[in-house]
Amino acid sequence: MKKKILFFIIVSLFFCMPTVLLADYDAYINDNYVNIRKSATTSSTSLYKVNKNTEIKVVDKKLISGSGCSSKWYKITYKGTTGYVCSRYVSFKSTTFSGINVIDYTARVNANNVTVRKDKTTKSDALATLTLGANVEILSSHEASNSGCSTNIWYKISYYNNKIGYMCSKYVTKKSDITSTNEEYAQVLREEGFPDSYIPYLTYLHNKYPNWTFKAKNTNSNFADAVDAEEGINYMQTTNNNYRISTVPAEGSTWFRVNEGVIAFYMDPRNWLTKERIFMFEKLDYADSYEDMYLDLVKALFGDGTLGADTYTVPMCTYGKQYRVSPLHIGSRIRLEVGKNGSHSTDGGSFTYKGKTYSGYYNFFNIGAYPQTIDGVEYSAITMGLVKAKSNGWNTVEKAIEGGVKFLANGYITKGQGTLYYQKFNVSPDSEPYSTKYLHQYMTNIQAPATEGNQNYNSYKSSGILSNPFIFEIPVYNNMPAYTSLPASGDGDNTLKSLSVTGFSIEPTFDKDVLNYEVNVPAGTNTVTIVANANSSKATISGAGEVEITEDTTVITITVKAEVGDEKKYVITILRSTTTNGDNGNSEVPGNGGNTDPGEGGNTTPTTPEVTYKSVAQILKDSGIDVSNKTITNIKYNVKASTVLNKLTKNGASSVVLKNKSNTVIKDSTLIGTGSTVTITSGNETVTYTFAIKGDISGDGKITMVDLLQVLKHIKNDKKLSGVYLSSADTSLDNKVTMVDLLKILKHIKGDKKL
Secondary structure (H helix, E strand, C coil), X not given: CHHHHHHHHHHHHHHHCCHHHCCCEEEEECXXXXXXXXXXXXXXXXXXXXXXXXXXXXXXXXXXXXXCCCCCXXXXXXXXXXXXXXXXXXXXXXXXXXXXXXXXXXXXXCCCCEXXXXXXXXXXCEEEEEXXXXXXXXXXXXXXXXXXXXXXXXXXXXXXXXXXXXXXXXXXXXXXXXXXCCHHHHHHHHHHCCXXXXXHHHHHHHHHCCCCEEEEEEXXXXXXXXXXXXXXXXXXXXXXXXXXXXCCCCECCCEEEECHHHHHHHHCHHXXXXXXXXXXXXXXXXXXXXXXXXXXXXHHHHXXXXXXXXXXXXXXXXXXXXXXXXXXXXXXXHHHHXXXXXXXXXXXXXXXXCXXXXXXXXXXXXXXXXXXXXXCEEECHHHHHHHHHHHHCCCCHHHHHHHHHHHHHHHCHHHCCCCHHHXXXXXXXXXXXXXXXXXXXXXXXXXXXXXXXXXXXXXXXXXXXXXXXXXEEEEEEECCCCCCECCCCCCCCCCEEEEEECXXXXXXXXXXXXXXXXXXXXXXXXXXXXXXXXXXXXXXXXXXXXXXXXXXXXXXXXXXXXXXXCEEEXXXXXXXXXXXXXXXXXXXXXXXXXXXXXXXXXXXXXXXXXXXCCCHHHHHHHCCCCEECCEECCCCCCCEHHHHHHHHHHCCCCEEEEECCCCCECCCCXXXXXXXXXXXXXXXXXXXXXXXXXXXXXXXXXCCHHHHHHHHHHHCCCCCCCHHHHHHHCCCCCCXXXXXXXXXXXXXXXXXXXC
């Protein structure tokens, strides 16, 4: 037992450490036949030769000088061994949690749109309105009767960068009040598959409701990748600029797309492991082991209400079993829609539609029930729901309940999305035979699972059945941060308004969403001046100004730090020419006026020095151009032909010929697109390579709706892609082309997140 306690203490201390202490970065090899070497030089012993997508850990993102790799080296670990890899062959996974607030909390707001007051009464001035899940710090507690607070207790709180105010204690939950320890039960949860960061919350719930069962479900997704895939398709009613990605509404006038920090918070299952919210994870499919209990549970749900009679509850159980939907969920949905006594939607009463009166129809789930104006006549939601019932032939209680249950089942529950969470965030591996991850999500409201789960809790609580057995399937992600919180308050703008290098042009043209640039400078350049201006006056910039150039390839990072502390890094690679004369970077043969000694009388023929040519492979490496199977893979969209031509000639190419996919020579400001080719000559060696530009499937060097449609046709098997065009469609770099790639291109086109 002492060993178990010691183990738990060590684990607890680990999770209490600041996240900045997590040194390793998840990464992978982005090419084939890459060497992991013993030291940072190509002459060092090769420890392993690995292929594309091999997973590694980068010990530190600091680049290490060495030899044989112009882009410098990363120190990495692989299979428990430390080694070095040329940095151009390393790509980082989306597990660094950029844009995600990974700090811990002591207390949180447990309801939506809760007012912070200037004093301890609801009659006091409102200072702010906080959303569900906002972090607060309780500074002190104050009793105040007749103050409008049902608990008569007000908390003095710190919120939004140390602003001070008062909030009724009813709306604040302390973390210490919803967590508990029990090493014996913790081991049960570990064996079930829960990470330790879930365990304190589930232990508390187990102590309170010992009949509840918690099932861990591995999504087989990296947490940051899942958050990234959900970006742009989740909305919230908010005016908080730290939560939304644009001030332009996404829907109506009050719904805005939320940023990655908000998505991460609402997707993190650990934030919802409370008795009020956990019902977003309630399994909604039929459990055979509960068959004997279902009727009593459903009756208890309606209590003394009209719908508690056998006429209604027996069909709920019968059709729940037939369509594999939990009768308890069926009853809960019906109670939410029409109450425990039913409504005009369920009493078979009369209604008038288009001048005719009908009766004897039922709609227990209010399917299709929303108000409409038809031919100038306004019809209520209930009337339209009954019109829907008539069209479906629901002229008995049993037919109406069966139709509603079938609707629930066929839409989501029997398709692998059997919880409210999965219906909002489609990350369940069980849904993959029926739909693509991150699609087929019936709600855009990111708060919907928390809100509807709370409604179920309240329904079960009022029915007195919370102590009965419930099964909860709770998602677990790979590479989760220790914590997630809503974005910090303050100015979150960490973008640049402008970026330039004095006296030189940068490629591509500056765009605040593009983070990587290149600048070509002549031989002998020892310094450059970086001029960077932040978009927000509250942001700070580091890395700009005069920078020393000590190598032919110098990487300069400009860091923009927002007021809230979030950082964005813009990278400029300075490429210094290695030659001072000659058109192609090779030494020009000198004549008699050069440095040769003509001999006595000046009649001796000068000696022509031997010219040494680089290999084409070396020219590509020195130019920072990655190649796999004669395909160039790391040139982005909107790159001009002149940029690549200049880069290659400055690094030693004798001749460079660029052609588009139609085999027409291109140059100057013409964009390089997928299917374009480059033929490089150095000495007697000539090699041709083809470009695959991520996101550019049409081959015009841009990313537009044309590219989106071509990916869609590929996915639907209408017109399959192949070769470099298939490669360019794989924007997620997982060697597949799926709806995830389609979403990434769509986000780029909409401006939500650039490729």
